[in-house]
Amino acid sequence: MTGSTENQRAAPRSDATRATILAAARERFAADGYEKATIRAIARDANIDPSMVMRYYGNKAGLFAAAVSIDPQLPGLPVEPREEIGRTLVRHFLTLWEENGELTALMRVGATDPAAADRMGSVLREQLIPLARHVGPEPEQAPARAALCASAVLGLALTRYVLRFPASVALSREEIVDWLGPTIQRYLTAPTP
Amino acid sequence: MTGSTENQRAAPRSDATRATILAAARERFAADGYEKATIRAIARDANIDPSMVMRYYGNKAGLFAAAVSIDPQLPGLPVEPREEIGRTLVRHFLTLWEENGELTALMRVGATDPAAADRMGSVLREQLIPLARHVGPEPEQAPARAALCASAVLGLALTRYVLRFPASVALSREEIVDWLGPTIQRYLTAPTP
DNA sequence: AGCGTTGGCCAACACTTGTTGGCAACCATG
């Protein structure tokens, strides 16, 4: 099964539908969450038979795992104007969220599924906390500071992209950066209050 | 059917199981979200037959509506040391969240169900925005300021009570007040950045 | 006692879900 020693005869057209399924899955998961996004609905969106989804991705969990891959490249961020890191982070997360809607899906699912929740937590553990340790004072406070940053960023994502509060959706990118930037900056670098 | 012109003969013992069902429903909804919290599971928790749930609450939606009633009495808050309103609000929300877990249920459900999302939004509309209008400068900015406060508070609730990030759970009540208080204060009262 | 009302359970319905196996068409290679 897909174990190919010499599979170079031009991409089979299955790859096309494979991608189509994945795209449909992303949209559905983002829009409806895990349970309400049924395989049948996803297959219908992709103009494909439900059984094909199973063939390509094994089961629903596998499809979800494939649909939502997350890695905000935090280590690649410019830390340099150190008093600007708050704004930089907010901008980074905003583009991240607007470019791929899978993040919304991940939040919707994480609200009920522990596995997805842990997946979000891994970003905190492996990227945000190290960043906080690197950029802020008193390294042993890094987890707390990072958690606060996460709550600020995810809170905005929640009200804006998941719950879609009109007042939150109405905020412009610049407003958000101007308001949230200093908050993140303080959470990361300010001395303990 | 239940159309009673004269139903005053002392609380029937059905009220007891009625309450038992409601309690079980709250826990299940909070723990599992709307779809995964099945009527059968709730009934099992309440040591009752599933059909009783239907009899008492009509249908699943009705049960959820009854289980999750939310009204943070924001208007009743002391606004007075006006430079303390940030801390006051954070403390208020923390106790609110710790006293009744239905709020966690509401967030879990709001992540996928638009009706529940709107229900959360109503709190913003009817209580937070008026508060922001009353306490902050430039009343026409009240929606934006209130939305930012909501994102901060809900973000913490998300990471702490829903996703249960260890780093967020580890925060003490005082730490949270000390960190989030100034943030809310700034969102509400600071001049436009 | 007999009566109706109430609180409760059981079994079943109709439906949707994820998932599986069999079968028809294609397409490149021998």
Add this chain to the structure above:
DNA sequence: CATGGTTGCCAACAAGTGTTGGCCAACGCT
């Protein structure tokens, strides 16, 4: 041409869902 693997669809399965109606036991009344 034949062959074998790929790509796809159809029909069905078993399990779980919300929901309904009928039946039984206990209680309060006259």
